Amino acid sequence: MGKINKEWHRANKMPKNPTREERMLWHREHLKHCDCHPVTPKLQKELDEFLKGRMKEGEINGNL
Ligand SMILES: [Zn+2]
Secondary structure (H helix, E strand, C coil): CCCCCHHHHHHCCCCCCCCHHHHHHHHHHHHHHCCCCCCCHHHHHHHHHHHHHHHHCCCCCCCC
16 A cells, blocks of 8 residues: 555545546546555556557557
């Protein structure tokens, strides 16, 4: 278990009923700024697939 980045969490609340996209983008940012909880293999896979899809569309040059 890592350290929580309280400031980041305060400024970046997860939307109440997040779409998949919102959830993925939140987690992507979360990974960069905070490690209060480990990334599960399931989430990692979801993120990989999400980012791969987005990169294909040329929307982001996403590095995780
Ligand atoms: Zn966190």
